[in-house]
Amino acid sequence: MYKSIKMLSAHGLLMGAIGKVGGITVIGCVGAGYAGMSNASGESMAPGAAGGALEEVVVTARKREERLQDIPIAVTALAENDLIQRGVTGVAELSKSVPNFTVDSQSSVGGMGMRGIVNVTRNIGFESGMGVYVDEVYVGRPAAFNKNLVDIAQVEVLRGPQGTLFGRNTIAGAINITTKNPGDELEGNIRTTFANHDSSRISAAVSGPIIENTLYGRLSVLLDNREDDYIENSAGPDIGSVRERGFRGKLRWVPRDDLEIALTVDSTTTEGASNVFELSEIGPEAPPGFSIPTPEMRQPNVTQQDFMSRDDRDTRSGSLRGIWDIADDLTLVSVTAYNEVNFEVLSDNDSRGVSLSHSSFNDDSRQFSQEFRLQGVLSERWDYTAGLFYLDQKASAERSSTATAPMNPLTGDPLTRAQLGPFFPLFVVGETNNAGNTVAPIGNISSSAEVRTEALAIFASSDFDLAENLTLNTGLRYTKEEKSLDFIQDNTSFTLHPDVVSRPGIDDGAWSGNLSLTYILDQTTLYGSISRGYKSGGFNPDIVPSGDEIVFDSETVWSYEAGLKAELADGRARVNAAVFLTDYDDLQVQRLAYTPVGKGFAITNADQAEIWGVELEALFVPVNGLTLGASIGYTDPIYKEFKECASGPGGSNAIDCDGNQLNNASKLNASAAVQYLFSIGDPGQVYVRADWSYRDEVFIEPTNTGRTRVDSRELVDARAGFYSSDQKWELAIWGKNLADKEYVHTVFYIPTFDITSSLFDIGRTYGVDIFYNF
Numbered sequence: 170m171y172k173s174i175k176m177l178s179a180h181g182l183l184m185g186a187i188g189k190v191g192g193i194t195v196i197g198c199v200g201a202g203y204a205g206m207s208n209a210s211g212e213s214m215a216p217g218a219a220g221g222a223l224e225e226v227v228v229t230a231r232k233r234e235e236r237l238q239d240i241p242i243a244v245t246a247l248a249e250n251d252l253i254q255r256g257v258t259g260v261a262e263l264s265k266s267v268p269n270f271t272v273d274s275q276s277s278v279g280g281m282g283m284r285g286i287v288n289v290t291r292n293i294g295f296e297s298g299m300g301v302y303v304d305e306v307y308v309g310r311p312a313a314f315n316k317n318l319v320d321i322a323q324v325e326v327l328r329g330p331q332g333t334l335f336g337r338n339t340i341a342g343a344i345n346i347t348t349k350n351p352g353d354e355l356e357g358n359i360r361t362t363f364a365n366h367d368s369s370r371i372s373a374a375v376s377g378p379i380i381e382n383t384l385y386g387r388l389s390v391l392l393d394n395r396e397d398d399y400i401e402n403s404a405g406p407d408i409g410s411v412r413e414r415g416f417r418g419k420l421r422w423v424p425r426d427d428l429e430i431a432l433t434v435d436s437t438t439t440e441g442a443s444n445v446f447e448l449s450e451i452g453p454e455a456p457p458g459f460s461i462p463t464p465e466m467r468q469p470n471v472t473q474q475d476f477m478s479r480d481d482r483d484t485r486s487g488s489l490r491g492i493w494d495i496a497d498d499l500t501l502v503s504v505t506a507y508n509e510v511n512f513e514v515l516s517d518n519d520s521r522g523v524s525l526s527h528s529s530f531n532d533d534s535r536q537f538s539q540e541f542r543l544q545g546v547l548s549e550r551w552d553y554t555a556g557l558f559y560l561d562q563k564a565s566a567e568r569s570s571t572a573t574a575p576m577n578p579l580t581g582d583p584l585t586r587a588q589l590g591p592f593f594p595l596f597v598v599g600e601t602n603n604a605g606n607t608v609a610p611i612g613n614i615s616s617s618a619e620v621r622t623e624a625l626a627i628f629a630s631s632d633f634d635l636a637e638n639l640t641l642n643t644g645l646r647y648t649k650e651e652k653s654l655d656f657i658q659d660n661t662s663f664t665l666h667p668d669v670v671s672r673p674g675i676d677d678g679a680w681s682g683n684l685s686l687t688y689i690l691d692q693t694t695l696y697g698s699i700s701r702g703y704k705s706g707g708f709n710p711d712i713v714p715s716g717d718e719i720v721f722d723s724e725t726v727w728s729y730e731a732g733l734k735a736e737l738a739d740g741r742a743r744v745n746a747a748v749f750l751t752d753y754d755d756l757q758v759q760r761l762a763y764t765p766v767g768k769g770f771a772i773t774n775a776d777q778a779e780i781w782g783v784e785l786e787a788l789f790v791p792v793n794g795l796t797l798g799a800s801i802g803y804t805d806p807i808y809k810e811f812k813e814c815a816s817g818p819g820g821s822n823a824i825d826c827d828g829n830q831l832n833n834a835s836k837l838n839a840s841a842a843v844q845y846l847f848s849i850g851d852p853g854q855v856y857v858r859a860d861w862s863y864r865d866e867v868f869i870e871p872t873n874t875g876r877t878r879v880d881s882r883e884l885v886d887a888r889a890g891f892y893s894s895d896q897k898w899e900l901a902i903w904g905k906n907l908a909d910k911e912y913v914h915t916v917f918y919i920p921t922f923d924i925t926s927s928l929f930d931i932g933r934t935y936g937v938d939i940f941y942n943f
C-alpha cells in the first residue's frame with residue numbers, strides 16, 4: 170500500500186495545490202467531480218468535461234498526500250471549484266452539505282463542531298473541540314474559525330478525534346485548509362460578485378516566478394461589502410451592513426532541489442453588524458422594564474436598538490514552512506507561525522428604544538507555535554511520522570454590561586423595595602448589593618481577564634502493511650498543558666452578582682492516539698478504528714454568579730468507527746459511509762447556573778455523554794454531463810449522566826439532564842444536489858445546478874427547554890453558469906434560500922434579565938458572478 174503514497178516533500182504538499190484545482194473531487198457533492206478542465210495556467214474553471222469517470226481525490230489529512238479512498242478517516246474534500254459552484258465563501262457555509270458539521274452562528278462568540286460536539290466559546294477560557302488549520306498552522310481562537318475561502322486550493326473536513334497528528338483541541342474533528350501556492354508560470358484571476366442587499370465581492374490573485382527556478386510569489390486580495398442595512402430599526406438607524414478587507418502574500422524559495430521554504434503573511438479585517446440578535450421571548454422573572462413586550466418582538470429582521478450592534482474582527486498571521494528532503498526516504502518539515510486575533514462585539518441586550526442594557530466584549534489573542542516533523546520509510550512495508558509541537562498563547566478580555574435599575578415608568582424615579590414587593594426582590598438604587606457596592610441608576614457588571622497557555626506535545630504515527638492489502642495504522646501523542654487565569658469581576662448594578670477575584674492555574678497532561686486497520690480490495694476500502702481524544706481543562710471568566718465555578722476539568726473521549734469507501738459502475742459512482750460511537754467522560758458543557766446569588770453562565774463537566782451516528786456520502790454520474798450527489802448524517806447525542814445540570818430559583822429543586830440532547834447537536838442533517846453540464850459548441854459550456862439541505866432542531870442548553878430550541882430548517886439553492894471554450898471566462902447567476910424561508914440560526918438567553926434573543930437569517934439572496942482567468 171505504501172508505494173501508492175506520495176511522501177510530503179518539496180514536490181509534495183507545497184506543490185500539491187499547484188495545477189490541481191480542477192482535479193480534486195468532492196465526496197457527496199456535485200462539482201468538479203469528473204475529468205476536470207484547466208487552462209494553460211492551471212486555474213481551473215469548468216466543473217467537468219464530457220468524460221464520465223470520477224477523478225481521483227488526493228488529500229493531506231494525515232500530513233502527506235494520499236488517495237482519499239485509501240485512508241481510515243471520514244473526510245469530505247472540496248476543491249476551489251466545488252466551493253464556487255455551491256456558493257460557499259466561508260467555512261460556516263460548509264455546514265449546509267458536510268455531514269454532521271454544525272455551525273450555530275458566524276459571530277465571534279459563536280460555535281462550530283462535529284458529530285454532536287459544538288462548543289459556543291463565548292470567553293477566552295473555553296476552547297473549541299474542533300480545530301481549524303490553514304497551511305498546517307493552528308488558527309487558535311474560534312473567533313477566527315470562519316475563514317473567508319479566497320484563493321483556496323482545497324478544504325478537508327476531518328470528522329472524529331484527530332489528536333495524533335493535528336493535536337490540541339481536535340477532540341471532535343478538524344478542518345484542514347490548503348491555500349494556493351505560486352508556481353512556475355505567470356497566472357492570476359479576477360473574480361467579482363454583485364448581489365442583492367447592495368452586496369459586492371471582488372477578489373484578485375496574481376502568481377508567478379520572481380527569480381526563475383528559484384523564487385516564486387503569489388498575492389491575493391479581497392474586498393467584500395454588504396452596504397444594505399437590511400434590519401429595520403424603529404429606534405435608530407437601520408442595521409446590517411458589513412465590510413471585509415483581506416490579503417494574503419506568499420513567497421516560495423527553492424535554493425536547491427532538496428530544500429523548499431515558504432513564507433506566508435495574511436490579514437483580514439471585518440467591520441459591521443454581521444450578527445444582530447433580536448428580542449424573541451420574555452420570561453416570567455424579567456425585571457420591570459424588561460418584562461414589557463415590544464411590537465417588533467419575534468419579527469424577523471425588525472428590531473428596536475438604541476445601542477448599535479456590531480461585530481468587528483481583525484486577524485493577522487505569519488508562517489514560515491521549510492521542507493528538507495534529507496534522503497530519498499526521509500523528510501524534515503518545520504512550521505513556525507504567529508497569529509493574532511482581535512475582536513470587539515457590541516450588543517443591545519434589551520432590543521428596545523431605551524437604554525436598559527447593552528454589552529461590549531473586547532478580546533485579544535496572540536499565539537506562537539512551532540512544529541517539527543520527521544517523515545520517512547523504514548522498509549517497503551513500513552512508513553512513519555514523528556514530531557514535536559509547542560504553543561504559547563496569551564489571551565485577554567475586557568467585558569462590560571450595563572443594567573439600568575428598575576424605574577417608575579410614570580415618574581422616572583427609582584423604585585423602592587416596598588414598591589417592588591416580593592415579585593422582584595432585587596437591589597434598588599442607593600442600596601448595597603451583593604458585591605458590597607452601592608447600586609447606581611445605570612450600573613455596570615464588568616470583568617477583566619487574562620489567560621496564559623503553554624502546551625508541549627510529542628507524537629508519532631506509522632503505517633505497517635501486515636499483508637498486501639491489509640495495513641495497520643498506529644498513532645500516539647502526549648500533550649502537556651499549563652494554563653493560568655487572572656480574573657476580576659466588579660458589579661455596581663441592581664443584579665445579585667458579587668465581586669470576584671480569581672487567579673487559578675491548571676496543569677494537565679494526557680495521552681491521545683488511534684489504532685486502525687485498513688483493507689483495500691480492488692475499488693473498495695474497509696476500515697475500522699479506535700481513537701482516544703483529550704481536551705485540557707479551562708476557565709470560565711464570564712459574568713459569573715459566584716467564584717466557585719471558574720475552573721472546569723479536562724474531558725476525554727473514546728471513539729469507535731467502521732467505514733466503507735467504494736467506487737462502482739466503472740468509476741462513475743462513489744459511495745463513502747461510516748458508523749461511529751463516541752463515549753465522553755467529563756464532557757465540558759456550557760450551561761445556565763441558578764445559584765443562591767442569582768443566575769449566570771457556567772461551564773461544568775457532565776459525567777458521561779454518548780453519541781452514535783452514521784454518515785453517508787455519494788456521487789454518481791449516470792450519463793455524461795449529469796452528476797448527482799447526496800449526503801446524510803445522523804447522530805443520537807445524549808447526556809448519559811449529567812446530575813444537577815440546572816436548578817430552580819435560589820438554587821433549589823435540582824434538575825438532572827440525563828437522557829437530554831447535547832447542546833447545539835442536531836440529530837439529522839442531509840443534502841442533495843444535481844448538476845448538468847453540456848456544450849453549446851464553439852462558445853463553451855453551460856451548466857445548471859440545484860442544492861437542497863436540511864438540518865434538524867437543536868437545543869442550545871442541556872435542559873432542552875422550549876425557549877432554548879432552534880427549529881429545523883430546509884433550504885434550496887440554485888446556480889447556472891457559462892464557461893468560455895478557452896476557460897478564461899465564467900458568467901453565472903445564483904440564488905440562495907430561494908423559498909425565502911424565515912429561520913433562526915441560533916438563540917441567546919440572558920439569564921439576568923430572563924429574556925431570549927434570536928439571530929434570524931437574512932432571507933433570500935441572489936446575484937451574478939463574473940470571473941476571469943489570465
